[in-house]
Structures are given as C-alpha cells and as structure tokens.
Amino acid sequence: MTYENIIKDIKTGKVHPVYFLYGEEPYYIDRIADYIEDNVLTEGEKAFNQVVIYGKDADFRTVVDEARQFPMMSTYRVILIKEAQDMKSLLELVSYLEKPSSTSILVLCFKYKKLDKRTRFSKLLDEKAVVFESKKIYDNQVAGWARDYLKDLGYTFENGVTELLAEYLGADLNKVSNELDKLAINISKNRTVTMQDVREQIGISKDFDVFEFQKLLGEKNFVKAFRIVNYFSQNPNANPAVMIISSVFGYFNKVMITKYHSSLGDQELAKLAGVSPFFLKEYRAAAKNYTFEHLIAIFKALKTCDKSSKGIGNRGADDGTILKDLLITCMQPS
Secondary structure, X not given: OXXXXXXXXXXXXXXXXXXXXXXXXHHHHHHHHHHHHHHOOOHHHXXXXXXXXXXXXXOHHHHHHHHHOOOOOOOOEEEEEXXXXXXXXXXXXXXXXXXXXXXXXXXXXXXXXXXXXXXXHHHHHHHHOEEEEOOOOOHHHHHHHHHHHHHHOOOOEOOOHHHHHHHHHOXXXXXXXXXXXXXXXXXXXXXXXXXXXXXXXXXXXXXXOHHHHHHHHHHOOHHHHXXXXXXXXXXXXXXXXHHHHHHHHHHHHHHHHHHHOOOOOHHHHHHXXXXXXXXXXXXXXXXXXXXXXXXXXXXXXXXXXXXXXXXXXXXXXXXXXXXXXXXXXXXXXX
C-alpha cells in the first residue's frame, strides 16, 4: 500500500488494527505515524486512549496489555511504538498478531532496517496488517521530489532551484522538507522562488561552500579554489576537513562515472551517476579535464587525506594543510 492510499483511507475513516511501517527512509514512516497520532482521535479521546511507547522501553507484554484494553468513551485506542527496531521482544508480538483487537490501532515504526521475511512474525504481518515500506530515494530523484513538494505548497520557481537544493541537502527527506518549509515561511506565494532565495534562506554560500569548491576543482581553477581552501582553514569548525573530503570524494566518483560512460545519453548517464540532468553539463566538462590516471591519483590522495583528518598517520597536520595537499594533487597536469 502506498503512502497516499494509507492517508486517504485514514481520512475517510477506514483504519486497520495494525500498521507496520518500515524501511531505510524515515520520512514517510514519521509522516504516517504523525498523521495517525494527530488525527484518528480527538483531543479529548487522546487523554485516555492514546499511548506512545519507544522501542527501547517497550516490552511485548506491555504493548499487548495496552492494545487489549477497551477504549474509554472512544471508538478506538491508538498505540504507537516508535523506533520499534529497538524493541527486543518485538517478534513475541506474534500472539497478538494472530488475533489483533478490532478496537485498537497498533502502529509499529521500524526504521532503517528490513525485517526477516522468514519469521512467523513477518508472515503474520502480511496477513493481518497494513505493511508499508519506505524506500530510500536515489540522489538523482531528490530534485524531482523537491519540485513536487514545492508545487504542493503552491509555489512556482525558476529553473535550477530544486537541483540546487538536492545538490546541497542530499537525499535526507526530513532535512529537505524542513528546509522547504522554512523557505515557504519566508517567501510569499505570489512570486517565483529564485536561486538567490534558496541561497539566502537555506544558507548556501555561493563563494565559500564545498559545492563551489568542487566545481572549481572540476574546472581546475587553482586561484579561486585556493581562496576557498584558505577560507576553510580560517573557519575549521564550520568546515571540518573530514566532511569536505567526503563531499569531494562523492564529486570525483561522479566525475569518474561520467568519464567512463561518456557515450551515454544525458538522461541515462544522469541516472547512473546519481546526479540531476541539470548539473550533468558540469560533470561532463570536469571529466574532460581529468585522465583516468589522474582521477585514480586523486582517490588515493583522498584516502590519505581522510586518514590524516582523523589523526591517523600524519598527526601534526591541521585541516588547512590537509586540504592544500589535496588541492595540489587535483591541480596537477593530466
């Protein structure tokens, strides 16, 4: 069952005795659980009939006892088990799943993991519960997701806005949605959202952020890249080397994929590299500036820099020195 169908059913009063929400992407799990928590019972009914238990504090006997109680002045009781992946006795709920109460709604939020399908517990869920898997989306899908989110909020936006959001925020949908909500609070719906709005409201610095640094590395623009390294060196708490190195590794990994599969069409290559087609031109240009041998040398340098940033090997090097060494490797002739 899809997220949309689950919410639609609840809105129309069609609820189920058990919901099992699981998967690597917590966003939709939280959205469904929050919707049930906020909307199934009235405020007056919640006081006596709604219970929230966290997995690490939950025991199957307690959960069953709560679910078997009759509702007080309400049609249903709602029992939400958040972080159910931490519930040690979770599989012992089979006794309840065999005959769940028709007057209770048990919601199990099982995040970041998959359930062993071979267990009796899993098989009973398929028979007795609404099972929803929240799959993690790929990096190249984030821009489209953000585009739909902004449209649902009633906004129009110029080309590149959602691609910039995706490039900067990554594939954490909770983080993306929070930033989009913040954007919506500060920008009127009667005008188009611009790239400058995104930079100002979300705090993306055009001149001194890691994304501009990566772009300059791809262009082999030593002067501007060195200026950013100096800025990073002077602001190490805001720009830790270990985070920058991780981001640069991801960038050059995409450059390598782009170079190796350069004969592919834009849509196919963008999907393979995990980038938005909007930014593919940048990656194709960077791929032309580096040979395979040079890219391999950069990956080796990144590995060394990563160790140094974590105090392994070269314990005396500060973040600025580590990043300057990386910059020199990237700027060598190919």
